[in-house]
Amino acid sequence: MYTEAIRSKPVTVATLRRMKANGEKIVVLTAYDASFAGLMEAAGVDVILVGDSLGMVVQGRDSTVPVSVDDMVYHCSMVARGSHLPLLIADLPFMSYATLDQGLRNAARLMQEGGARMVKLEGGSEVLGFVRALCHNGVPVCAHLGLLPQSVHKVGGYRVQGRDEVSARRMLDDALALQDAGADLLVLECIPAELGTRISEALEIPTIGIGAGVDCDGQVLVVYDILDITLGHRPKFSRNFIAGQEGGVRGALEAYVRAVRQGEFPAPEHSF
Ligand SMILES: Nc1nc(=O)c2c([nH]1)NC[C@@H]1CN(c3ccc(C(=O)N[C@@H](CCC(=O)O)C(=O)O)cc3)CN21
Numbered sequence: 278m279y280t281e282a283i284r285s286k287p288v289t290v291a292t293l294r295r296m297k298a299n300g301e302k303i304v305v306l307t308a309y310d311a312s313f314a315g316l317m318e319a320a321g322v323d324v325i326l327v328g329d330s331l332g333m334v335v336q337g338r339d340s341t342v343p344v345s346v347d348d349m350v351y352h353c354s355m356v357a358r359g360s361h362l363p364l365l366i367a368d369l370p371f372m373s374y375a376t377l378d379q380g381l382r383n384a385a386r387l388m389q390e391g392g393a394r395m396v397k398l399e400g401g402s403e404v405l406g407f408v409r410a411l412c413h414n415g416v417p418v419c420a421h422l423g424l425l426p427q428s429v430h431k432v433g434g435y436r437v438q439g440r441d442e443v444s445a446r447r448m449l450d451d452a453l454a455l456q457d458a459g460a461d462l463l464v465l466e467c468i469p470a471e472l473g474t475r476i477s478e479a480l481e482i483p484t485i486g487i488g489a490g491v492d493c494d495g496q497v498l499v500v501y502d503i504l505d506i507t508l509g510h511r512p513k514f515s516r517n518f519i520a521g522q523e524g525g526v527r528g529a530l531e532a533y534v535r536a537v538r539q540g541e542f543p544a545p546e547h548s549f
């Protein structure tokens with residue numbers, strides 16, 4: 278049943294599409310260095326995200342806003358050396374895709390200097406032109422809707438998004454438009470579980486949820502949250518996987534992989 282877990286070939290966009298078609302859950306974790314990337318590969322993680330969350334959990338900042346493209350390239354290149362099979366995605370950080378020109382140049386840096394195989398960017402209708410341009414240049418794209426941490430100062434906090442029908446409908450329309458523009462994958466963050474189901478069923482491309490319910494095609498968490506080493510607030514949608522098992526860090530990663538594959542995580546208490 279879990280055929281994708283035992284792999285010898287690198288994960289590609291085609292692998293992820295096949296997993297969605299077969300109803301096999303996609304397991305994603307963030308990593309910021311070679312050692313963790315190697316452990317995740319060994320545990321059977323499908324996709325590694327070098328998230329701009331590194332600004333908070335590695336650099337100790339209070340948002341992802343100060344993270345630079347240089348920071349992302351640096352961490353991505355380390356993760357690329359530590360793992361070879363998981364698909365490697367890197368976040369384009371705050372304001373690094375404010376213009377098409379800047380965005381294309383910075384995506385090229387993440388791919389060429391960082392070794393990323395896909396870039397991720399936050400936003401809906403406002404980024405469609407950029408997604409199309411990346412697509413035309415052969416850059417695989419992961420879109421990101423719902424709670425957008427790079428907009429925290431505009432929104433005024435980290436809150437569940439898409440609670441009313443008007444904003445839910447707008448998010449679904451944005452998701453369909455991103456797919457049409459050529460996005461290969463979509464992260465849904467901090468939205469009601471029913472909306473996660475609705476968007477995942479409406480799309481051909483896989484969805485990866487974080488606080489978006491169990492029906493997304495895959496799940497992602499910040500690795501420091503599952504190891505319970507996050508400074509300060511740990512979001513409600515995360516779960517401590519190091520407790521209650523004896524395998525240390527390796528065991529926690531394996532427990533996360535198993536829980537996502539079997540649809541045991543997220544449970545209702547991790548969902549909105
Ligand atoms: N350690 C860590 N984990 C993350 O998941 C994460 C980061 N850092 N940094 C970058 C972004 C920021 N994220 C966040 C940060 C806070 C909440 C949060 O406090 N959410 C509330 C929900 C409040 C509501 O009900 O509206 C929560 O209690 O979970 C959510 C996502 C997700 N990402």
Ligand SMILES: CC(C)C(=O)C(=O)O
Pocket residue numbers: 307326327328329330331368464466487497498499
């Ligand atoms: C939480 C995930 C989706 C992310 O964008 C990050 O780690 O930066």
Ligand SMILES: [Mg+2]
Pocket residue numbers: 328329330341368426
């Ligand atoms: Mg991010």
